[in-house]
Amino acid sequence: MSEIKVVRIHAGEREERVTTAGTRAWELFTDAADSADVVAARVAGELKDLSYPLVDGDQVESVHIASPDGLDILRHSTAHVLAQAVQQVFPDAKLGIGPPITDGFYYDFDVETPFVPEDLARLETAMRKIIKENQRFDRRVTTDADALVELADEPYKVELIGLKGSVGGDGAAEAAEGASAEVGAGELTIYDNVNRKGEVAWSDLCRGPHLPTTKRIPAFKLMRSAAAYWRGDEKNKQLQRIYGTAWPSKGELDAHLHRIEEAERRDHRKLGRELDLFSFPDEIGSGLPVFHPKGGVIKRAMEDYVRERHIAEGFDYVGTPHIAKEGLFYTSGHLPYYGEGMFPALDVDGMEYRLKAMNCPMHNLIFRSRQRSYRELPLRLFEFGSVYRHEKSGVIHGLTRVRGFAQDDSHSYCTPEQAPGEVRHLLDFMLSLLRDFGIDDFYLELSTRDASKDKFIGSDEDWAAATEVLEDVATATGLELVPDPGGAAYYGPKISVQARDAIGRTWQMGTVQYDFNQPSADRFALEYVAADGSRQQPVMIHSAKFGSIERFLGVLVEHYAGAFPPWLAPVQVQGIPIAERHEDYLRDVAGQLRGRGIRVEVDVTDDRMQKKIRNAQLQKVPFMVIAGDDDVEAGAVSFRYRDGRQDNGVPVAEAIERVVAAVASREQV
Known part of the structure; x- marks a missing residue:
């Protein structure tokens, strides 16, 4: 050799x-x-x-195996073992696709009857047997013609072979979600699972790579099944999708399952019902929340604080309507480039109007309403603008993905020279707001243009200049900066703040977007008079600090597991009388607290004291003040914290000051 x-x-x-x-x-x-x-x-x-x-x-x-690529290979290999097990247990099942996804994998199947939990248990048993057999993953190069013959009984694989030229190439959008794990633009390959006797136990169309053998799968679990349209298109047949997860060790699998349990405990939809914060009535429509009194209190507290902070940071508060003539959104470019995300036109007096999906076109009209001088710049316009987006029903999820929401939306108009400083100002402001709400673990994502796609407008030079500004500012923060090629808005690049919550999950928060297109002459023709008397085009910078109030509220519910810090809690103090004769005393204490701006309730139900305490704990009230005969005589209360700590005999004035101080400091009790 x-x-x-x-x-x-x-x-x-x-x-x-x-x-x-x-x-x-x-x-x-x-x-x-x-x-x-x-x-x-x-x-x-x-x-x-x-x-x-x-x-x-x-x-x-x-x-x-523990690297990102290694985890993907582990999970994709486990998906193949799942598919093999499905066809062992359900011989008539037809194979769809089975890619790795975040923290796991899935595989789609065409089966006569939807899977049930008992099926998943049977499949796990079959998978363990396959893993124990130590089957070898063998890669085999084939031709389209041979593969079509070999896979003639697998109609979905045959379809993927027909898509081979588009998957992973310029036509990737036409291919199935995850299909690139099956076929690509290059050579076509099949993986055989070979047993110890050297016999092919099962085969699948796949690009690979895979683990050497099935026994290299250390720990896995099947999580659930769900319906899914073939290639993600609701016009196609509905298949059955099985989701699973796989990890390099049993300990890591157990930790992941614990995180899932914790996430379920914190699910804002569940807590929203239990704490009576919000609901989604069918009579109103999917993705359109209503806030109950307690949820309304939190939402108002958030909005009041954010409004005050914006004004302190030099923003002018404005207001714009919910609908506008359709032509406005052609001018902005949203209908040509974002039309699928907008609701259909409304006929008003024979003219077509649209529910607005964004506030920027209307802010542009405010800027354009009179002549502007360079002395006014940067001009910062801000509002809680209600917007409506035609999200597909399958992606709507509680408050975190809705069809109607209020953006904490601002637009800064500045000179090109001012742009870096304004981006820095907006980003610093955004991060400080997140910290005020108790979120302080984040990284940044820089979304840029994919020059090969036609969804972006503007010259290469403008894109390069705008991207450089954002990248320089983001880098200067010292935070981790992750690239997101192709993720920019059609009109310019953006920085997104990705925040981690109390259990380590990542949520996209606000964005800062650099826009040189909407102010241009062929769109809104925005101008300001420069120092030399010439008319110049401003730079427009979009910024939503939380994305939407609704979504951020949902994130906060999960971050705090419903136990909001005192300044945000809908009920900050619960008065608990030991007996009925103590109610008037606590009503007087409650009146003093309200006089200091504290949200307080007194429980005057017939429940026993311990049940009242338990109810307050379930409602996650930060503070309780309890009064009995000795407290009334001493002008005091028993002061109880949410975590169960209790100080007895606390003078009423001191108890009030404790609450007021905790609320004023925004401490995370």
Whole structure:
């Protein structure tokens, strides 16, 4: 065998090695202490199976199972084991697609009867047997013609073969979600699961790579099943999707399942019902929430504070209507580039109007309502603008994905020279607001244009200049900056704040977007008079600090598990009389608290004291003041905290000051 030279890269260290032609990638890492955790190789930037035969000059980097790529490979391999198990248990099942997703995987199947929980238990048993058999994942290159013959009984795979040229290429939008895990624009491959006897136990169309064997799957669980349209298109047949998760160790799987349990406990939809905050009446329509009195209190407290902060930061508060003539949204570019996200036109006196999906066109008209001077810039306009977006029913989710919401929306108009400073001002302001609400773990995402797509408008030069401004400001914050190629709005790049909540989940918060298109002459023709008397076009910077009040409220419910800090709690103090004769005393205490701006209720039900305390705890009230005979005589109360701590004999004046101080400081009690 002839000698070849390759470069081995492992744990960040590079090493030149001489080996023989035909050596497999896995052989380069057998001497590594963590060789059992190496599941694939990256050769010239491309992921390969460990069985890949090396050629002269290859640079081969190990892929660890715990790395992002390693996790994807683990989960995609587990999806294949699931599909094999399904066709063992349900022989008539037809295969769809099975890609890895965040924290797990799914696989779609065409089956006569929807899956039930008992089916998932049977499938897990079958999967464990396949894993124990230590079947080998063998990659096989085939041709379109041969694959069509081999997979003639799999209609969805046959369809994917027909899409092969578009998946992963310029026509990727035409292909199935996750289809790139099955086929690509290059050679067509099938993976065979080979048992210890050397027999093919099962096969699937797939690009790979995969784990070396099924036994390299350490820990998995099937989570649930759901209906899903083939290729994500509701015009296609509805298939059955099974979701699962897989992890490098049982401990990590258990931790993930615990996080899921915690997320379910914090689900804002569930807590919204239990705490009587909001609801979604069918009579109103999907994705259109109504706020009950307690939810309304939280929403108003948020809005009042955010409005005050905006005014203090130099914003002018404005108001605009919910609908406008359709032509306005052609001028802004939203109908041509965002029309699917808007509700259909309304006929008003023979003219077509639209519910607004954004506030910026109307703010542009305010700017344009009179001549502006450079001395006025930056001009900052802000409102809680109600907007309506035609979200598909399948993506609507409580308050975090709705069809009607109020944006804490602002637009800054400034000179190009002022733009970097204004972006910095907006970003600092946004982060400070999030910290005020108790969220202080975040990173930034920079969304840029994909020049190969036609959904973006404007010149290359303008995009480059705008992107540079945002990138420089984002980098200067010292926060982690993650690229998001192709994720920009049609009119300009944006910075998104990605915040982690109390259990580590990431939520997209506000955005800062640089817009050089809407102010242009062929759109709103915005101008200001410069110092030399010339008329110049301003830069427009969009900013929504939370995205929407509704969505942010939903995030806060989950972040705090419904136990809001005192300044946001709908009821800040619950008065609990030990007996009926103590009610008037606590009503007087409650009156004093209200006089200091505190939201307080007195429980005058017939329940016993312990039941009243329990009810207050279930409603997650921050403070309780309890009064009995001794308290009345001493002019005091028993002061109880939400976590169960209690101080007895606290003078009423001191108890009031404790509450007032906690609310004023916005402490996270």
